[in-house]
Amino acid sequence: xxxxxxxxxxxxxxxxxxxxxxxxxxxxxxxxxxxxxxxxxxxxxxxxxxxxxxxxxxxxxxxxxxxxxxxxxxxxxxxxxxxxxxxxxxxxxxxxxxxxxxxxxxxxxxxxxxxxxxxxxxxxxxxxxxxxxxxxxxxxxxxxxxxxxxxxxxxxxxxxxxxxxxxxxxxxxxxxxxxxxxxxxxxxxxxxxxxxxxxxxxxxxxxxxxxxxxxxxxxxxxxxxxxxxxxxxxxxxxxxxxxxxxxxxxxxxxxxxxxxxxxxxxxxxxxxxxxxxxxxxxxxxxxxxxxxxxxxxxxxxxxxxxxxxxxxxxxxxxxxxxxxxxxxxxxxxxxxxxxxxxxxxxxxxxxxxxxxxxxxxxxxxxxxxxxxxxxxxxxxxxxxxxxxxxxxxxxxxxxxxxxxxxxxxxxxxxxxxxxxxxxxxxxxxxxxxxxxxxxxxxxxxxxxxxxxxxxxxxxxxxxxxxxxxxxxxxxxxxxxxxxxxxxxxxxxxxxxxxxxxxxxxxxxxxxxxxxxxxxxxxxxxxxxxxxxxxxxxxxxxxxxxxxxxxxxxxxxxxxxxxxxxxxxxxxxxxxxxxxxxxxxxxxxxxxxxx
Ligand code: M6R
Numbered sequence: 001x002x003x004x005x006x007x008x009x010x011x012x013x014x015x016x017x018x019x020x021x022x023x024x025x026x027x028x029x030x031x032x033x034x035x036x037x038x039x040x041x042x043x044x045x046x047x048x049x050x051x052x053x054x055x056x057x058x059x060x061x062x063x064x065x066x067x068x069x070x071x072x073x074x075x076x077x078x079x080x081x082x083x084x085x086x087x088x089x090x091x092x093x094x095x096x097x098x099x100x101x102x103x104x105x106x107x108x109x110x111x112x113x114x115x116x117x118x119x120x121x122x123x124x125x126x127x128x129x130x131x132x133x134x135x136x137x138x139x140x141x142x143x144x145x146x147x148x149x150x151x152x153x154x155x156x157x158x159x160x161x162x163x164x165x166x167x168x169x170x171x172x173x174x175x176x177x178x179x180x181x182x183x184x185x186x187x188x189x190x191x192x193x194x195x196x197x198x199x200x201x202x203x204x205x206x207x208x209x210x211x212x213x214x215x216x217x218x219x220x221x222x223x224x225x226x227x228x229x230x231x232x233x234x235x236x237x238x239x240x241x242x243x244x245x246x247x248x249x250x251x252x253x254x255x256x257x258x259x260x261x262x263x264x265x266x267x268x269x270x271x272x273x274x275x276x277x278x279x280x281x282x283x284x285x286x287x288x289x290x291x292x293x294x295x296x297x298x299x300x301x302x303x304x305x306x307x308x309x310x311x312x313x314x315x316x317x318x319x320x321x322x323x324x325x326x327x328x329x330x331x332x333x334x335x336x337x338x339x340x341x342x343x344x345x346x347x348x349x350x351x352x353x354x355x356x357x358x359x360x361x362x363x364x365x366x367x368x369x370x371x372x373x374x375x376x377x378x379x380x381x382x383x384x385x386x387x388x389x390x391x392x393x394x395x396x397x398x399x400x401x402x403x404x405x406x407x408x409x410x411x412x413x414x415x416x417x418x419x420x421x422x423x424x425x426x427x428x429x430x431x432x433x434x435x436x437x438x439x440x441x442x443x444x445x446x447x448x449x450x451x452x453x454x455x456x457x458x459x460x461x462x463x464x465x466x467x468x469x470x471x472x473x474x475x476x477x478x479x480x481x482x483x484x485x486x487x488x489x490x491x492x493x494x495x496x497x498x499x500x501x502x503x504x505x506x507x508x509x510x511x512x513x514x515x516x517x518x519x520x521x522x523x524x525x526x527x528x529x530x531x532x533x534x535x536x537x538x539x540x541x542x543x544x545x546x547x548x549x550x551x552x553x554x555x556x557x558x559x560x561x562x563x564x565x566x567x568x569x570x571x572x573x574x575x576x577x578x579x580x581x582x583x584x585x586x587x588x589x590x591x592x593x594x
Pocket of ligand 1: 291292293294295336337338339340341342345388389390391470471474588589590591
């Protein structure tokens, strides 16, 4: 977590840094700060959002600086714990993203050596170590300091009297934006879209010395050339475009996301990835690993692939897999991560690769760590997703999974044609769900007063229920739980009653009847029921207190339209409760810690 930025050039650093930080707030937003090089170093920071800090600041003069927006790991959000963190002399300032595992030992050592550390952060040891090792060479002092640190330490350091920034990447992303006699550093591309489309992705272990005229990168003590990439995302992609929140804009972008993602896959004559097992015998079994919403996409993928390709698929949460999962070289694995930077997902990739397993990544971010570690990458074309709640990237992941499975589908040619036709119809069907927004918003307003809500689904819509509950709890702070429809009676029924509504996802397949039975059992326990179902299913509608309809669709694709309806439901419930929708409390977009 945390967003870090750096600037060196001819512009006023203060406004560049604050502008870039504002675009990185999805990574963390409990406090923020900047340090600007003037005669010495001027640090301004507080436990406030970037806009509030910007408003409170008087103009600073320097044209070189660093900045940080924080998602607290060590020490509560407060002014003293906000970054930049400085050394004793106030001549060295550092912003950091990651966790220093041995910081306690380092703090004690530094204290014994006479350093006074003021914050509770792990980060503060870095400027003090640089101070300790500084003997006239700033770069060498940073290199030496990093040798003492265990853990993840993507960081940028600034020193009074030095017209350069020194940056290091370890275990979380850092890019350099190349300008005309100016250079930028940032955790992620959206921060830099206003300034440049030329970027260099740093690799783990890289140390970069950046000045206005150039960049030098070293890895393991040796100079190394890192390729420059052109960014295809536009400035508008990372703006709200007239919507009140990024989340709403991103929900509305989904017909376009499906079209763009499919267009790219269709253009390629080959399957987007080879599912053939290591023995070359055709797909045998598959392991899917992911976290959060991406894990829910993976679960839908399990139903898609098992249903079409008829092979066993295991889908596990990456973090659980990292501790207990068994894997063999014969496994083929899919790791799904929209950001491509989630630590738990990246650890899974490393574990899989160590076991000799071939890894296919599905990600939305070109050049992300996952894409560089995996054997093959399938990109979703969702464009930058700014809202912490994942929506359009989830849909992009589903499209990738459908397209991945189709070439291997064990179905006759007529059914295959039917499926491809239905897939191409998805943008239109999703648009129809979006056109029903006002009705969904109306129901959302009626649901917004409850404090506990269950979501149920069955078969391929079971993960849709999980995702619906995650979306709702994440942005509205209502306690929501997703359950397999048949499981609710094995315990959670004890919580049902008139103050605990249940959202039931009903699909037109063999799960329809059992879900209707569950709805009747739930109604008998007086819980209000919101049914999400296809248009025209009047019998099911009669059972419900609230109804949201989606267009009729092949059940295999029902997760797509159902998820969009539940995204809108969550959005409008959160809006009714006046929640900070794009930046929910305690969360961050990209979870780069364990
Ligand atoms: O970038 P990733 O797909 O790896 O992120 C995984 C989760 O952190 C993410 O999906 C999270 O659950 C979202 N905030 C959900 O909306």
